[in-house]
Amino acid sequence: MTPAEEDRKILVTYYSRTGVTRKAAERMAELLRESSGVNVTLEEISDTKKRAGVSGWLSGGRDAGLRRKTTIDRPDTDPSEFDLVVVGSPVWAFTMCPAIRTFLEDCSGSLRNAAFFCTLRGSGASQTLSDMQEVSGVRALATLSLIDRNVRKESRQDYQEPVEGFVGNMLGGMARGGTPGTDGEAGSSVSG
Numbered sequence: 001m002t003p004a005e006e007d008r009k010i011l012v013t014y015y016s017r018t019g020v021t022r023k024a025a026e027r028m029a030e031l032l033r034e035s036s037g038v039n040v041t042l043e044e045i046s047d048t049k050k051r052a053g054v055s056g057w058l059s060g061g062r063d064a065g066l067r068r069k070t071t072i073d074r075p076d077t078d079p080s081e082f083d084l085v086v087v088g089s090p091v092w093a094f095t096m097c098p099a100i101r102t103f104l105e106d107c108s109g110s111l112r113n114a115a116f117f118c119t120l121r122g123s124g125a126s127q128t129l130s131d132m133q134e135v136s137g138v139r140a141l142a143t144l145s146l147i148d149r150n151v152r153k154e155s156r157q158d159y160q161e162p163v164e165g166f167v168g169n170m171l172g173g174m175a176r177g178g179t180p181g182t183d184g185e186a187g188s189s190v191s192g
């Protein structure tokens with residue numbers, strides 16, 4: 001049975017090393033709260049491995065490229081209890097970062113509905129979004145990629161509108177009972 005709209009729970013969760021993915025995730029949570037009246041939880045995932053500085057950048061790129069998991073720190077909530085889980089990752093070495101790979105592998109097969117987004121400098125979006133679906137075992141209701149500089153400058157055309165479209169698509173997918181829309185990649189501002 002589909003829960004009444006006010007009983008629905010959405011988790012927005014993300015990893016962010018320099019704040020870009022966090023900023024987009026916070027905006028999505030805000031829009032979801034405004035537009036749907038559902039119960040929205042926003043959670044950050046941390047990587048216990050040091051990712052700051054040049055050494056962190058290098059080890060991060062290497063670990064991501066080798067599809068390595070890491071040890072994550074996140075609140076003690078159970079993602080499988082949410083009607084929809086929105087997951088955001090920065091693109092590292094043309095795929096998701098290790099913290100998000102770890103999260104998605106850990107809940108593989110248990111998510112009811114998911115929407116995935118990534119932020120990046122310029123290349124690797126399609127691969128990342130496809131890897132996120134493969135690792136989680138979920139076909140996303142909506143996907144989105146955002147270029148980091150467009151998020152930072154809050155571009156109307158290349159950040160605000162795509163984010164609004166992404167949120168609309170995931171809510172539409174939920175209203176259809178968990179069927180992805182025909183335009184899977186909502187308002188994507190990049191290919192690659």
Ligand SMILES: Cc1cc2nc3c(=O)[nH]c(=O)nc-3n(C[C@H](O)[C@H](O)[C@H](O)COP(=O)(O)O)c2cc1C
Pocket residue numbers: 015016017018019020021022056057058060061090091092093094095119120121122123124147148
């Ligand atoms: C280790 C590392 C690897 C990266 N690899 C890529 C890449 O393959 N393609 C790309 O477009 N951007 C790449 N980037 C840039 C980030 O994806 C981009 O700046 C992202 O928006 C940062 O998000 P955050 O501020 O939430 O950490 C990389 C950044 C880091 C730290």
